[in-house]
Amino acid sequence: MPRYIFFRILSIIPVLLGLTLIVFIIMSLIPGDPATAILGSYATPENVARLNQQLGLDKPLFQRYFIWLSNLIQGDFGRSMSLNRPVIDEILERFSATLILSGTAFVLCSFIGILAGVISATRQYGLADKLITLTVLIGISIPSFFLGMMMILYFAVRLRWFPASGMYALYGGGDFIDLLNHLIMPAVALAIVAAGVIARLSRAAMLEVLRLDFIRTARAKGVPEKRVIIRHALRYSMVSILPILGLQAGFVLSGAVYIEIVFQWPGVGRMMVDAILARDIMLVQGGVLFVAACYVIFNIIVDVVQLWLDPRIRS
Amino acid sequence: MPKPIIQIKNLCKNFSIKQASLLGPKQVLKAVKNVSLDVKKGEIFGIIGESGCGKSTLARTIVGIYKADSGTVKLNENSIENIISKELNRTIQYVFQDPLGSLNPRKTIRQNLQTPLHLLLGLNSHQINQKLTEMMEAVGLPLRTMYQYPHEISGGQAQRIGIARALLAGSQILVLDEPVSALDVSVQAQILELLINLKDKFSLTYIFISHDLAVIEAFCNRVAVMYYGEIAEVLPATKLYSQSLHPYTNLLARTAPRLDNEIHTEFQIELPDPLKPPLGCAFAPRCSNVGERCKEFSPELRLLKENSYVACHYPTKQ
Amino acid sequence: MRVLYKKIIRNRLAGFGAALVSIICFLSLITPFLGLPDPNVIDTSKRFMMPLVDGYIFGADHLGRDILSRLLWGTRLSIFVGLVAALIAASIGSVIGILAGLYGGKADTLLMRSIDVLMAFPYILLALAIVAVLGPGLMNALIAVAIVNIPFFARNVRGVTLSLVQSDFIAAARLSGRNTFSILLFELLPNLVSVIIVAFSTTIGWMILETAGLSFLGLGSQPPQSDLGSMLGEARAALITHPHTSFIPGLMIFAIVMGINLLGDGIRDALDPRLAKGMLRRSQPITYIDRQKNISLPNTINLISVNDLQTEFQIDNKKIKAIRNVSFSIEKGQCLAIVGESGSGKSVTALSLTGLVASPPAVISGGVVNFQNIDILSLNYEEIRKIRGKKISYIFQDPNSSLHPLHSIGDQLIEVMLVHESKFKRHILEERAIQLLKDVMIANPERVMNSYPHELSGGMRQRIGIAIALANDPELIIADEPTTALDVTVQAQILDILNRLRIQRGLSLLFISHDMNVIASISDKIAIMYAGQIIETGPTQEVLDQPFHPYTKALLACSPQIGSSLGLPKPIKGMPPLMEELSEGCSFAPRCSYFTKDCNKEPIVLSTIENRSFRCIKKGSLDA
Ligand SMILES: Nc1ncnc2c1ncn2[C@@H]1O[C@H](COP(=O)(O)OP(=O)(O)O)[C@@H](O)[C@H]1O
Numbered sequence A: 001m002p003r004y005i006f007f008r009i010l011s012i013i014p015v016l017l018g019l020t021l022i023v024f025i026i027m028s029l030i031p032g033d034p035a036t037a038i039l040g041s042y043a044t045p046e047n048v049a050r051l052n053q054q055l056g057l058d059k060p061l062f063q064r065y066f067i068w069l070s071n072l073i074q075g076d077f078g079r080s081m082s083l084n085r086p087v088i089d090e091i092l093e094r095f096s097a098t099l100i101l102s103g104t105a106f107v108l109c110s111f112i113g114i115l116a117g118v119i120s121a122t123r124q125y126g127l128a129d130k131l132i133t134l135t136v137l138i139g140i141s142i143p144s145f146f147l148g149m150m151m152i153l154y155f156a157v158r159l160r161w162f163p164a165s166g167m168y169a170l171y172g173g174g175d176f177i178d179l180l181n182h183l184i185m186p187a188v189a190l191a192i193v194a195a196g197v198i199a200r201l202s203r204a205a206m207l208e209v210l211r212l213d214f215i216r217t218a219r220a221k222g223v224p225e226k227r228v229i230i231r232h233a234l235r236y237s238m239v240s241i242l243p244i245l246g247l248q249a250g251f252v253l254s255g256a257v258y259i260e261i262v263f264q265w266p267g268v269g270r271m272m273v274d275a276i277l278a279r280d281i282m283l284v285q286g287g288v289l290f291v292a293a294c295y296v297i298f299n300i301i302v303d304v305v306q307l308w309l310d311p312r313i314r315s
Numbered sequence B: 001m002p003k004p005i006i007q008i009k010n011l012c013k014n015f016s017i018k019q020a021s022l023l024g025p026k027q028v029l030k031a032v033k034n035v036s037l038d039v040k041k042g043e044i045f046g047i048i049g050e051s052g053c054g055k056s057t058l059a060r061t062i063v064g065i066y067k068a069d070s071g072t073v074k075l076n077e078n079s080i081e082n083i084i085s086k087e088l089n090r091t092i093q094y095v096f097q098d099p100l101g102s103l104n105p106r107k108t109i110r111q112n113l114q115t116p117l118h119l120l121l122g123l124n125s126h127q128i129n130q131k132l133t134e135m136m137e138a139v140g141l142p143l144r145t146m147y148q149y150p151h152e153i154s155g156g157q158a159q160r161i162g163i164a165r166a167l168l169a170g171s172q173i174l175v176l177d178e179p180v181s182a183l184d185v186s187v188q189a190q191i192l193e194l195l196i197n198l199k200d201k202f203s204l205t206y207i208f209i210s211h212d213l214a215v216i217e218a219f220c221n222r223v224a225v226m227y228y229g230e231i232a233e234v235l236p237a238t239k240l241y242s243q244s245l246h247p248y249t250n251l252l253a254r255t256a257p258r259l260d261n262e263i264h265t266e267f268q269i270e271l272p273d274p275l276k277p278p279l280g281c282a283f284a285p286r287c288s289n290v291g292e293r294c295k296e297f298s299p300e301l302r303l304l305k306e307n308s309y310v311a312c313h314y315p316t317k318q
Numbered sequence C: 001m002r003v004l005y006k007k008i009i010r011n012r013l014a015g016f017g018a019a020l021v022s023i024i025c026f027l028s029l030i031t032p033f034l035g036l037p038d039p040n041v042i043d044t045s046k047r048f049m050m051p052l053v054d055g056y057i058f059g060a061d062h063l064g065r066d067i068l069s070r071l072l073w074g075t076r077l078s079i080f081v082g083l084v085a086a087l088i089a090a091s092i093g094s095v096i097g098i099l100a101g102l103y104g105g106k107a108d109t110l111l112m113r114s115i116d117v118l119m120a121f122p123y124i125l126l127a128l129a130i131v132a133v134l135g136p137g138l139m140n141a142l143i144a145v146a147i148v149n150i151p152f153f154a155r156n157v158r159g160v161t162l163s164l165v166q167s168d169f170i171a172a173a174r175l176s177g178r179n180t181f182s183i184l185l186f187e188l189l190p191n192l193v194s195v196i197i198v199a200f201s202t203t204i205g206w207m208i209l210e211t212a213g214l215s216f217l218g219l220g221s222q223p224p225q226s227d228l229g230s231m232l233g234e235a236r237a238a239l240i241t242h243p244h245t246s247f248i249p250g251l252m253i254f255a256i257v258m259g260i261n262l263l264g265d266g267i268r269d270a271l272d273p274r275l276a277k278g279m280l281r282r283s284q285p286i287t288y289i290d291r292q293k294n295i296s297l298p299n300t301i302n303l304i305s306v307n308d309l310q311t312e313f314q315i316d317n318k319k320i321k322a323i324r325n326v327s328f329s330i331e332k333g334q335c336l337a338i339v340g341e342s343g344s345g346k347s348v349t350a351l352s353l354t355g356l357v358a359s360p361p362a363v364i365s366g367g368v369v370n371f372q373n374i375d376i377l378s379l380n381y382e383e384i385r386k387i388r389g390k391k392i393s394y395i396f397q398d399p400n401s402s403l404h405p406l407h408s409i410g411d412q413l414i415e416v417m418l419v420h421e422s423k424f425k426r427h428i429l430e431e432r433a434i435q436l437l438k439d440v441m442i443a444n445p446e447r448v449m450n451s452y453p454h455e456l457s458g459g460m461r462q463r464i465g466i467a468i469a470l471a472n473d474p475e476l477i478i479a480d481e482p483t484t485a486l487d488v489t490v491q492a493q494i495l496d497i498l499n500r501l502r503i504q505r506g507l508s509l510l511f512i513s514h515d516m517n518v519i520a521s522i523s524d525k526i527a528i529m530y531a532g533q534i535i536e537t538g539p540t541q542e543v544l545d546q547p548f549h550p551y552t553k554a555l556l557a558c559s560p561q562i563g564s565s566l567g568l569p570k571p572i573k574g575m576p577p578l579m580e581e582l583s584e585g586c587s588f589a590p591r592c593s594y595f596t597k598d599c600n601k602e603p604i605v606l607s608t609i610e611n612r613s614f615r616c617i618k619k620g621s622l623d624a
C-alpha cells in the first residue's frame, strides 16, 4: 500500500506537467502581441523587438515553454500588468481567502450531502425523503449567484443577521468571529448546490447497495439495522461517493468564482474575472495554474483515501 | 479412418493482465496451454473441468472469437487463419453459456436471428422468412416468439434461440459452451434432447462444454478433461465414471454427487495461482498418486490404452 | 416512444417539469410575435419602474428598458445557447466515448488520458481560460461551456460502450457476420441511444446555468445583446435598492433549470430498466407481515414447525403468491432438504422464516413459524433480530456476493458474535473466530482473519460463510443452495464440513438445493417444491426409492446421474407455470403424464400415508 501511495504521488508530476503545457498552449494562442499590449499601440517597432527579446518571445515555442516552466518552478509567475506587482504575491494573498471559503463550503456540502442522502435512502418515499428530494431539486436548479443575491437581500438587508459582503469588517474587525460572521452566508450559498448533487448521488448509491446480497447477510447475522445502514451500506457506498466528492471539490472551486463576486470576497476567482476583463494574461495564467494544481493535489488525496477505504484496489 | 473435422495442435492462448502500476512487471495469464485435440465428424466431443480451467477460452479460440497466441486450429484441414471470417462463421458456430446475454436486448428475436441469414448466406427476405419459420419449428418454439424481445422469454426459450442462431448460419460444427448449465434440470433435459434431434437432422458435429460430469457422460462420445489450462486426459465418455486413468478425473468422478453416494472427504482443493504456474504437474498438490517426477517435469499427453490419452507420470491402474 | 411518453406523464413531478419547460419554450418561440416593446430601447425617465405600473408588467431596469420584453428575449437566447452547447458537447463527447470504448487499447488510453487532463481543471477554470483566449462574448462562452462538458459525455458513453463491447451479444453479432462498423451502427448504437439521451437530458439544465453564469460574470453576452445571466449581472448593482430587476431574471433561470431537471429525471427514470422493475426499492429490515388475526400456536416437540406459510409479492397492485400453504417441521438434530426448480419458492420459504424476504415487495400473508414454541412471525423487529444469527443462522448461495467485500474476514466473524453478546473482549472473540476458522478447515486462520473476501477462493469464502453461521452455536442452520455456485470437488468438501459439524454439534439443518443428487447424501427428510407448494415430503430414502408424486418421479428421471448408464435424462414437457397465472387445480397438471380431468377440478389437498404426504389425487399409485 505505501508503494501504491508513493507511485500515486509520483504520478502528480506528469499531470502537473500536462497542466502547465495546456495552460501554456492556451495562453500562447491568445491573439495579439504581448509586447505591443504592454507598451501600448504607440510603441516603436524597435522597442517592441527589444521587449520581445527581453521576454524571450523571439525563441521557438517549446524553448519558451521550458524557460517559462523553470521560472514557474522558481516561483516566478511573471508580473501582473493591471496591478503592477508580481503575480505570485497577489495570488498567495488571494488564495488563502478562496481556500477558507471553498474549504468550509466543501466540508459543509460533503457532510450535509451524505447525511441527507443516507436519510433520504433509508426513509425512501417517506416524508423526510420527499422533503430532502425537493430541497435537493431546488438546490441543484438554482444558480448559486442568484441564491447568493437573495440571501444578501433577506439575511443581510432585511434581517441584518450577517454582513452583506467582504471578508472582514472595515473597522474593528479582523478576528475569528468576524471572519465567521462574514463566511457563513457565502459558504452556505456555495455549499448548497454541491450538497444537492452529493445528496442525490449518495441516495442512489445507498439504494443500490441496500439491495446487495451482503446486506441480507448482515441482517441474517442479526446486525441491528442502524449498524447495517452505517457499517455495511454506507461504508460500501463511500467507495462510489468518494469520487463524487472529488468532482464536487472542482464544482465548489468553480462556484467560488460567482460567490466571490456576489459577496465581494477577496479570492482568486474574483481576481481572475477582473484579470480577464482587463486582459491581464499573466494574472489569469497564474490563477488557473494555482487553482488547478490545488485541485489535482486534492484529487490525489481522494485517491489515497479511496485506497484506504477499498481493500480490493490495494492488491 | 476418416480425417478429423477439427484438428487442434499446440494451441496456446494468453491474456495480459492489467498492471498494478506503470512500472510493475507485465503479467501474463496462460489460459490455454499447448492443447492438442482431434474431433471426428459427427462426434459429440465433451470438454469438462472446473471453473476457470480454460474451457471457454479454448472454445472461443476454436471459433475465432479469440485469436490464438500460438498453435493451429484446422477445420476440414484448413487452418482457420486462412479461412475468411464469413466462411469460418458458416463452418463453425458458437452457442453461448448465458443465453439471454447473447441476444441484443433492443431487438426482437426475429431481428436477432436474421442477421446471419442476411449477412452470411445473403438470402432475400422471402427466403429469410421461410428459413426462420423452419428453424423455429426445428427448435420447438412457437412462431410468435420471434416477435418478442429477449427480456420477455424464459431461459430455456432463450437457449433454443441461441441454438437456432448458431444453426441458421448453416454451419456443420457447433461449439456449445455450457449450454445447459444455467437451466433447470427439467429444461436441461429438454435442450439435450433437442440437441440430439438436431444433430441427426442436420448431421452436425458438437463440441460440448460442461462442468457436470453426469451430463457429459450421458451426452458425449468422447471427453477431454481440462485442468489448469491443459488437457489432463482424453477418454471415451463411458469410461469417465469408473475407468479413468488420470488422478484428477478419478477425483471428479468420485466427488460427483449421486443419489446413493456417501459424503466424500477431500481436503486440498485450492488451484495453483493462475499467474504463477508451478514447475511440474499442476495437479501435484492435490494428487493421490504423486511421485518424485511430478514436481519437476510436466507430464505430456500420451496414448496409454485404447482410446485413452493421459497426461500423467503415474496414472491410476484400472 | 409512446411508452416513454406515458411513463413520463405518469410521474407527477416529471409531468410538472414537462409542462413548465413547454410553456417557457412556447413563450420564447412566440416572443417575436407578441408585439413587445424593443428590449434595448433606453428610456431614462422610466428607470427602475416598478412592476405593474404604466403597462410595464415586470417594470423597467436601470436604463428604463422593459423587463418583460428583455426577459423573454433573454430566455430565448439562454435556452438556445444552452441547447446548442449541450448538443455540441453530447455529439463530440459521445463520439470520443464510442471510439475509445469500441477500439480499446491505445486509442482508448490516448483519448481517455486527454479527457483526464481536461478534467484535471475545475470546470470553470477551463471555461475562464477559454474565454480569456477567445475574448468575452456569447459565442465564446458557448464554446467554452461545450468543451468543458465533453468529458462528462465521453466518460459515460465510453463506460457503457466498453461493457457492451465485451458482452456476448456483440460476440454473437460478429459470429453472425457483422464487421466492426456494422456492429457499431446496428448493435451498439441502439443500446447507447438511451444512455446518451439520459446524459443529455440530465445535463442540459446545468449547461444553461453555466452559460448564464459566464454572462453574469460579464464574460458571456455583451451589451446590448443580453441573456438572462447578463440581465442578472447588470441588475446586481441595484440589488438592494431595486430587487425586482434581479429577482425576475433570476427566477426565470431557476424555473427553466428546474423544469428541465424534473423532466430529465423523469426521462432517466423511464429509461432505466432497473427502476421499471422496482428493484431500487429500499428493503425493510424485516418483511411486512399481514396475517389474519387469531393465529393459534399448537405445541410442538419439533425444533421448528411451519404451518401454512404464505408469502406474496405485491408488484404494480398485483399479488403474486410466491409460496402457498407451506408446512414442514424439523426435529432437533435433523436435516430437512427442500428440492425444487428455480422459482419454485425455496428461497422465499427459507427467508420467510425470520422475515428476511425483501419488503417491499414481499408480504408474509399467512401461516405460523413455530420455533421452540414461539411464533416468530408475531415477534417485533428487535426480538427477531436476536434470533437471527444466534438461534437461526443462514448460509447463502453465492459466496462471492454474500460476504461484505470491504470488511476483513476477522471483522465479519467477530461482528456476528458481537451483535449478540457485546460484553466480550475483542481478543476473546478473536480467539473464538480463529477456532471457528479451524473448524471449517481453513489453513493458517491467523492470516485469513486479516484477509478480505476478494483474496480468497470461492470454496474458502463459502467456508467462511459456514463459520459465520456457526459462530453463535445456533439451533438451526438454513443453507440456501450453499454449493450451487461451486465446483464439484469444492462442493464435496463443503458438504463434508457442513455435515460433520452439524452432527458434532447436534444442529438442525434446512438444506436447500435444486439437485436431487446433492441432497440425497446429506438429508434425513426431503420436501419437494413446485410452483410455491410443497408437493411431497417424506424420509429421503423412501421418497427417492418410491416417489408418490408424479413431479418427484419426473424430476428424478430428468436428473442425470453419473455412472447410471441410463442414457439421456428424460425431459419433463412444458415449463413451470407462471406464478401469476396459476389455475384452480393441480399446478403440475399441464406437464403431468398421469393427468386426468379430475386434477383440474379443485385445489389438491395434502394426502398422508404414514410419515409421507403429497398433493396428488393419484394417491401414490404411479405404476405403468
Ligand atoms: N424480490 C422479488 N420480487 C418479486 N418476485 C420475487 C422476488 N423474489 C422472488 N420472487 C418470486 O418468488 C417466486 C419464488 O422464488 P424463489 O423462492 O427465489 O425460488 P427458488 O429459491 O426456489 O429458486 C418466484 O416466482 C420469483 O420470481
Ligand code: SF4
Residues within 6 Å of the ligand: B246, B247, B248, B281, B282, B283, B284, B285, B287, B288, B289, B290, B291, B294, B299, B311, B312, B313, B314, B315
Ligand atoms: S503427474 Fe503426478 S502429480 Fe500429476 S496427476 Fe500424475 S501422478 Fe498426479
Ligand code: SF4
Residues within 6 Å of the ligand: C549, C550, C551, C586, C587, C588, C589, C590, C592, C593, C594, C595, C596, C599, C604, C615, C616, C617, C618
Ligand atoms: S393431481 Fe393429477 S395432474 Fe396433479 S400430479 Fe397428480 S396426477 Fe398429475
Ligand SMILES: [Mg+2]
Residues within 6 Å of the ligand: C346, C347, C480, C481
Ligand atoms: Mg433460490
